[in-house]
Amino acid sequence: MSMRIVNPLNETAPSAASAAPRLANLQGRTIALLDISKPGGNIFLDRIEQRLRTDHGVASVIREMKPTFAKPAPLGVIEKIRHVDAVIEGLAD
Amino acid sequence: MPALRLIAILQTDCPTCRLIAPYLNILADRKTPVAAISQDGEDATHEFVRQTEIRFPVERDPDFQLSKRFNVVTVPTLYVVDDQDRILRQEAGFDKNALNEVAALFGHPSIADPYDGAPAFKPGCTSRHLEVHTDDPGAAALDLHSRTGQRASVIDLADAEDPVEYCYRTFGDALPVVPPTVERVERMLAAAGCDAGRDPREVIARIPPCFGEATVEKIAANAVMAGCQPAMMRVLIPLTRAVCDERFNAHGVQATTHFAAPLIIVNGPVRQELGFHCRQNVFSNVARANSTLGRALQLILLNLGGARPTGIDMSALGNPGKFSFCIAENEVENPWEPLHVDQGLAPDQSAVSLFAAEAPHGVSEHNARTARGVLKAITYALATVWSYRSCMGSEAVVVLCPEHVRTIHRDGFLKKDVREFLFVNTGIPVRCYRDGEPGEGIAQRNMYKEITIDGEPCYQKFRSPESIKLVVAGGTAGKFSAVLGSWSTGPRGSQMVTYPI
Numbered sequence: 378m379s380m381r382i383v384n385p386l387n388e389t390a391p392s393a394a395s396a397a398p399r400l401a402n403l404q405g406r407t408i409a410l411l412d413i414s415k416p417g418g419n420i421f422l423d424r425i426e427q428r429l430r431t432d433h434g435v436a437s438v439i440r441e442m443k444p445t446f447a448k449p450a451p452l453g454v455i456e457k458i459r460h461v462d463a464v465i466e467g468l469a470d
Numbered sequence: 471m472p473a474l475r476l477i478a479i480l481q482t483d484c485p486t487c488r489l490i491a492p493y494l495n496i497l498a499d500r501k502t503p504v505a506a507i508s509q510d511g512e513d514a515t516h517e518f519v520r521q522t523e524i525r526f527p528v529e530r531d532p533d534f535q536l537s538k539r540f541n542v543v544t545v546p547t548l549y550v551v552d553d554q555d556r557i558l559r560q561e562a563g564f565d566k567n568a569l570n571e572v573a574a575l576f577g578h579p580s581i582a583d584p585y586d587g588a589p590a591f592k593p594g595c596t597s598r599h600l601e602v603h604t605d606d607p608g609a610a611a612l613d614l615h616s617r618t619g620q621r622a623s624v625i626d627l628a629d630a631e632d633p634v635e636y637c638y639r640t641f642g643d644a645l646p647v648v649p650p651t652v653e654r655v656e657r658m659l660a661a662a663g664c665d666a667g668r669d670p671r672e673v674i675a676r677i678p679p680c681f682g683e684a685t686v687e688k689i690a691a692n693a694v695m696a697g698c699q700p701a702m703m704r705v706l707i708p709l710t711r712a713v714c715d716e717r718f719n720a721h722g723v724q725a726t727t728h729f730a731a732p733l734i735i736v737n738g739p740v741r742q743e744l745g746f747h748c749r750q751n752v753f754s755n756v757a758r759a760n761s762t763l764g765r766a767l768q769l770i771l772l773n774l775g776g777a778r779p780t781g782i783d784m785s786a787l788g789n790p791g792k793f794s795f796c797i798a799e800n801e802v803e804n805p806w807e808p809l810h811v812d813q814g815l816a817p818d819q820s821a822v823s824l825f826a827a828e829a830p831h832g833v834s835e836h837n838a839r840t841a842r843g844v845l846k847a848i849t850y851a852l853a854t855v856w857s858y859r860s861c862m863g864s865e866a867v868v869v870l871c872p873e874h875v876r877t878i879h880r881d882g883f884l885k886k887d888v889r890e891f892l893f894v895n896t897g898i899p900v901r902c903y904r905d906g907e908p909g910e911g912i913a914q915r916n917m918y919k920e921i922t923i924d925g926e927p928c929y930q931k932f933r934s935p936e937s938i939k940l941v942v943a944g945g946t947a948g949k950f951s952a953v954l955g956s957w958s959t960g961p962r963g964s965q966m967v968t969y970p971i
Contacts, residue, residue: 379626379627379628379629380626380627380631380633380649380651381624381625381626381627381651381652382624382625382627382633382636382637382649382650382651382652383622383624383625383650383651383652383655383687383690383691383694384622384623384624384625384691385622385641385650385688385691385692385695385769385773385774386640386641386682386773386774387677387680387682387683387688387773387774387775387776388620388622388623388683389619389620389681389682389683416913444962445958445962445963447719447722447726447957447958447962447963447964448719448721448722448962449721451593452595452596453596456596456601
């Protein structure tokens with residue numbers, strides 16, 4: 378006899394969003410650097426910022442920080458970097 | 471009393487606006503004159519009303535004239551206005567106390583239950599007319615607050631298929647599960663009140679990090695897989711709400727590289743009613759109630775929340791508690807108030823508490839004859855929580871065995887004395903910070919408090935006595951207590967939550 382089983386998995390359709398177009402180069406672009414508050418993140422991102430400015434000719438760099446790495450970024454942080462050309466997020470320590 | 475009205479300014483993609491909508495519905499159902507102003511377009515507003523099942527009038531504010539007149543900064547903002555349009559009170563964001571006070575202004579009892587799964591407070595979003603505008607529409611907002619979900623699909627297994635193997639491959643983790651047949655799930659649903667009219671599609675919570683809908687039916691299917699008896703549904707419903715309480719931060723607990731797993735601690739009469747075990751082997755394979763409740767929570771987190779141990783759950787070493795992690799407090803051998811009373815509930819109230827815990831670390835002390843002797847042994851285990859030089863960031867659950875409790879109690883210690891003793895005697899010697907090597911906890915030492923323990927200058931390990939959660943459990947033979955370290959704690963990490971059953 379066949380068995381009928383109730384699906385215990387999440388069946389909610391995920392909402393899909395397409396990735397933003399990739400940048401061909403960084404010349405004249407505005408780049409956000411997002412620090413997630415992990416120890417050492419600022420050291421890593423300081424160096425990235427320096428290289429973006431000296432080697433890649435970016436127009437500006439915006440630095441933002443999550444209040445805690447343990448939770449998703451609050452809307453206020455996302456709002457401040459929403460308009461930039463690209464975001465580089467410093468994950469982990 | 472002049473005729474009062476309540477006006478709410480809302481946005482359709484603001485999570486806090488979605489959170490507040492059902493509470494406004496309750497006010498509308500109680501004949502409160504509630505009206506909302508949506509800052510969004512017609513389609514988005516219509517969809518928002520449909521998803522959140524709003525039962526009060528919603529007007530649009532296409533050019534933000536109304537928003538500007540109210541000078542709204544944050545959505546949601548509630549305005550209590552009188553018959554001459556004077557604003558008597560305004561409340562920005564979501565705040566249960568404020569909602570209850572607003573309800574009282576209209577002569578109603580409380581509308582926001584502290585244990586309904588929603589946070590006590592949640593800030594809102596920037597009013598649309600103050601936002602920076604871009605042409606990018608972004609992704610569609612997740613529907614996180616509608617109260618009714620979908621029925622689960624039913625899978626017909628072919629005769630040749632072994633049901634246990636199929637379920638193991640398709641639904642479980644590494645441990646085979648009981649197939650959630652339609653008949654077994656129906657028995658669970660009946661116990662949850664669905665034979666008396668409860669809708670099995672009722673959404674109890676959405677499980678982070680993927681926010682799968684935990685409907686009564688989905689909880690029931692996972693409970694069957696875990697081997698629960700139908701009566702366990704009365705615990706699983708509040709437990710599912712509790713694990714999704716924002717203070718617990720299941721998103722972080724489920725995704726972290728750390729060891730943390732949700733430890734369930736059961737208190738109150740439900741322990742006897744459903745057979746929860748609180749004595750010897752309390753952390754292990756001793757009782758069906760403990761084993762299956764812990765297992766069901768893990769399957770719910772896995773199958774509905776989506777943090778699989780080969781994917782989003784990134785734990786470096788994991789935790790054996792991710793199969794099942796559930797204890798009950800031994801309230802009979804506990805001469806003090808039990809955990810749920812510490813957490814603000816009545817002694818005869820059944821309750822579940824959740825703590826993002828590491829595995830138990832044993833403290834064996836058979837020779838100490840005084841409270842001080844036993845508790846000193848425990849302070850040395852507490853001092854190593856997270857990492858020895860890391861102070862102020864961690865918490866711990868201390869599970870005291872009955873023999874240790876008797877020794878401590880005999881010396882006249884109240885529960886608060888135990889907590890205070892552990893707090894003031896747990897520290898890291900200042901000399902440990904002088905070896906010149908980089909190490910965890912060193913950079914933060916200027917924030918630490920210097921104390922003296924047994925004549926030695928130390929940094930205090932914990933923020934406060936309340937960082938140490940005391941539970942009595944275990945067998946009556948053997949002087950073995952345990953310390954369970956925390957993950958990141960406080961509002962920026964995971965906080966212990968306790969829900970009534």
